[in-house]
Amino acid sequence: MTEFILSQEEISNLKIRHKAAKKKREADRIKTIILLGTGWTIREVVEALLLDEETIRNYLNRYKCGGLKALLSDNLKGYGGKLSKSVIEQLDNHLNQNTYVTIQEIVSYVSKQFKVKYSISGMTDLLHRLNYTYKKPKLVPGKADAKAQEEFVKYYDELKETKGANDHIYFMDGAHPQHNSVAAYGWIKKGTVKELKSNTGRKRVNINGAINIEDMSPVVGYSNTINAQSTISLLKKIERKHPEAESIYTICDNARYYRSKKVTKYLEESKVKLVFLPAYSPNLNLIERLWKYFRKIVLYNKYYETFDEFKKACKSFFRRSKKYKEEISSLLTENFQIIGTNT
Known part of the structure; x- marks a missing residue:
């Protein structure tokens, strides 16, 4: 990753906006930028915020391209009523049974199965709303009774x-x-x-x-x-x-x-x-x-x-x-x- 450094003024403004954030996903996006802009690596931010690397890179690119407005924007393709409650329940059940490594895999599944297209950031936000987080499964003996x-x-x-x-x-x-x-x-x-x-x-x-x-x-x-x-x-x-x-x-x-x-x-x-x-x-x-x-x-x-x-x-x-x-x-x-x- 090319060096990304925030000025003290940018950090101060982001901290003010973070304090005022009412939604966890907004707070996580702002924290991501603050951490990356103060010397943290993407891997360190992944560990700290329990987000996947793809999401972290997406937040960074959005901020670089359009600043805070683009970072916090929720222009989610395929959402806003296009997924019905019953379809979301189907997706939730599917994700409970199948663990995906990347957001893109889930985007592809939803597109193929339900004919709805999501952006990476849109799917990330949907997963957060469904109470999913990025973590490893726990290894247990295969024959446990x-x-x-x-x-x-x-x-x-x-x-x-x-x-x-x-x-x-x-x-x-x-x-x-x-x-x-x-x-x-x-x-x-x-x-x-x-x-x-x-x-x-x-x-x-x-x-x-x-x-x-x-x-x-x-x-x-x-x-x-x-x-x-x-x-x-x-x-x-x-x-x-x-x-x-x-x-x-x-x-x-x-x-x-x-x-x-x-x-x-x-x-x-x-x-x-x-x-x-x-x-x-x-x-x-x-x-x-x-x-x-x-x-x-x-x-x-x-x-x-x-x-x-x-x-x-x-x-x-x-x-x-x-x-x-x-x-x-x-x-x-x-x-x-x-x-x-x-x-």
């Missing part, structure tokens, strides 16, 4: 109500952070490039962990690999923490080592009762949120020269977990999201 997940949530709620006063509930899972730098979004001064050293490390720290959902205290074990024996070691650690408990309900996925003969035999005389989640439902395992927060603190935008330094940082996070208790508690709320409902 929504009904099985709902049944688990019902069981979990009943378990919390009926368990003994001294009993505990844990969520358990393994994690395998790799010794390599992970670049993540952060606040960096415009016009500067902040470098993050990378390395070629492929070694991993294997962590078998569980978290008590009541007091948010994690129990972890480290091993060369996560298998039946390391799982038994972790379960023994959990048991030692709760000598008064009659039962310790430990919720986990269907990993082979959790269902192994060795673990099954150990459980015969253990207080621990494994509760297996439905297949393909990581969304129900609350410890996944702990792993995500762990990666944010330990991995994101961090560089560790040696594997020993990396492993030390991983262990330090769990030794100092009380420091993060408030943040962890806010993340591990029991608002389970059911996935696979669109299939």
Whole structure:
């Protein structure tokens, strides 16, 4: 994109007009021009305003050609009564079932299907009125079973109500952070490039962990690999923490080592009762949120020269977990999201 710079007078006038804007789409158009005219890239504006790149370029071209009047003009070809309410409902249903990457694809679909021509800006405004925004779909396991997940949530709620006063509930899972730098979004001064050293490390720290959902205290074990024996070691650690408990309900996925003969035999005389989640439902395992927060603190935008330094940082996070208790508690709320409902 050729350099586009606004004068201070233009910026001031646009800010005044933005403050007076009564419609969100007008405000978004003005914000687009202000940001682009003060050094932001198109990609940065896309991320900030959740608009697609095609729309951003269209707003810019309109402003360059005709100023604020052209930018805010709503001369929408094909609108103004040409699409009936029932047709708009059909379009809305279609867009709910099909995700288009560009506005032009939707314009083409409407032209072919309904014989109505829209401009890019006109279709953008229509989508905004229908409450669409430009974002990625959420990736979920292809075989997720929504009904099985709902049944688990019902069981979990009943378990919390009926368990003994001294009993505990844990969520358990393994994690395998790799010794390599992970670049993540952060606040960096415009016009500067902040470098993050990378390395070629492929070694991993294997962590078998569980978290008590009541007091948010994690129990972890480290091993060369996560298998039946390391799982038994972790379960023994959990048991030692709760000598008064009659039962310790430990919720986990269907990993082979959790269902192994060795673990099954150990459980015969253990207080621990494994509760297996439905297949393909990581969304129900609350410890996944702990792993995500762990990666944010330990991995994101961090560089560790040696594997020993990396492993030390991983262990330090769990030794100092009380420091993060408030943040962890806010993340591990029991608002389970059911996935696979669109299939």
